[in-house]
Amino acid sequence: MTHGDTTGDFEKSEGWLDWYDGPSTPTFRLPEGSVDAHCHVFGPGGQFPYAPQRKYTPCDASADQLFALRDHLGFDRNVIVQATCHGSDNRALVDALQRSAGRARGVATVRRDVTDEQLAELHEAGVRGVRFNFVKRLVDRVPTDSLEEIVAKISPLGWHVVIYFEAEDLPELYDFFSSIPTDVVVDHMGRPDVTKDPDGPEFELFLRFMRENTNVWTKVSCPERLSVTGPRALDGEQHAYRDVVPFARRVVEEFPDRVLWGTDWPHPNLKDHMPDDGLLVDYIPQIATTPELQQKLLVDNPRRLYWPEGA
Numbered sequence: 498m499t500h501g502d503t504t505g506d507f508e509k510s511e512g513w514l515d516w517y518d519g520p521s522t523p524t525f526r527l528p529e530g531s532v533d534a535h536c537h538v539f540g541p542g543g544q545f546p547y548a549p550q551r552k553y554t555p556c557d558a559s560a561d562q563l564f565a566l567r568d569h570l571g572f573d574r575n576v577i578v579q580a581t582c583h584g585s586d587n588r589a590l591v592d593a594l595q596r597s598a599g600r601a602r603g604v605a606t607v608r609r610d611v612t613d614e615q616l617a618e619l620h621e622a623g624v625r626g627v628r629f630n631f632v633k634r635l636v637d638r639v640p641t642d643s644l645e646e647i648v649a650k651i652s653p654l655g656w657h658v659v660i661y662f663e664a665e666d667l668p669e670l671y672d673f674f675s676s677i678p679t680d681v682v683v684d685h686m687g688r689p690d691v692t693k694d695p696d697g698p699e700f701e702l703f704l705r706f707m708r709e710n711t712n713v714w715t716k717v718s719c720p721e722r723l724s725v726t727g728p729r730a731l732d733g734e735q736h737a738y739r740d741v742v743p744f745a746r747r748v749v750e751e752f753p754d755r756v757l758w759g760t761d762w763p764h765p766n767l768k769d770h771m772p773d774d775g776l777l778v779d780y781i782p783q784i785a786t787t788p789e790l791q792q793k794l795l796v797d798n799p800r801r802l803y804w805p806e807g808a
């Protein structure tokens with residue numbers, strides 16, 4: 498099913514794939530209190546317009562639809578990450594946080610001229626981090642001195658920095674990333690090329706980055722984005738994305754206290770298929786193979802980072 502060709506006054510990017518309606522009920526039972534630590538809301542465009550400088554126009558994906566998915570899959574909470582199609586206009590994110598009854602935290606995008614008052618408002622709404630994006634097809638590069646200014650403004654609030662980049666860009670960005678004094682969370686394992694050897698130099702550089710910087714965490718998410726050979730999380734497939742498993746499992750086992758997992762719903766910019774989110778949850782035991790690792794990945798770690806006050 499599609500969710501309409503237009504979203505408010507907006508026309509979806511050509512070839513846009515809509516999120517999967519009617520996901521299956523996962524076979525894997527999530528531990529109590531599990532957090533979907535990477536997901537987004539899109540618009541709705543009629544209410545929260547997409548940013549003029551966006552690189553894509555999505556279908557709508559509202560907070561209510563996200564919360565329905567949360568309940569269906571068996572998650573307790575969400576971490577909602579500002580999507581690039583909203584630029585630094587965090588209104589859709591803030592609205593979702595405010596309607597979550599404390600069950601969602603947020604990661605915002607801010608500009609260097611953000612004021613302390615604006616940051617305080619975001620904090621009040623539940624924002625606990627900012628996202629810096631280095632993926633060229635999604636954003637224009639922001640100079641590092643701007644980013645350093647933002648870090649200086651957000652660190653007194655105890656926030657962290659989420660970074661999104663592709664593996665081939667890590668060598669160039671390594672020193673800047675290592676200089677960030679707050680906690681740092683890497684989206685989607687720094688997007689390894691999974692056709693390469695998980696023991697080879699490219700992924701080893703990422704592992705070294707995590708070893709050398711004990712403030713760095715990562716999301717072992719997005720197998721549907723990274724996989725080349727699948728099989729896809731569709732049609733009841735219980736062992737999806739096998740080519741990504743050795744990478745994610747390696748990270749979960751070496752850094753069990755610094756990993757997070759999220760659905761990435763509504764899966765922006767997928768080109769060849771849209772996964773069944775129920776089957777994506779069934780992927781988790783392939784990468785976190787014991788109840789202890791699952792508890793850390795899904796409950797203890799995200800709560801330590803996003804709900805450190807408990808409850």
Ligand SMILES: O=C(O)c1cc(C(=O)O)oc(=O)c1
Nearest residue numbers: 579580581582635684765766
């Ligand atoms: O790879 C992507 O296209 C992508 C895009 C966004 C975003 O637009 O914010 O977020 C993600 O986590 C992944």
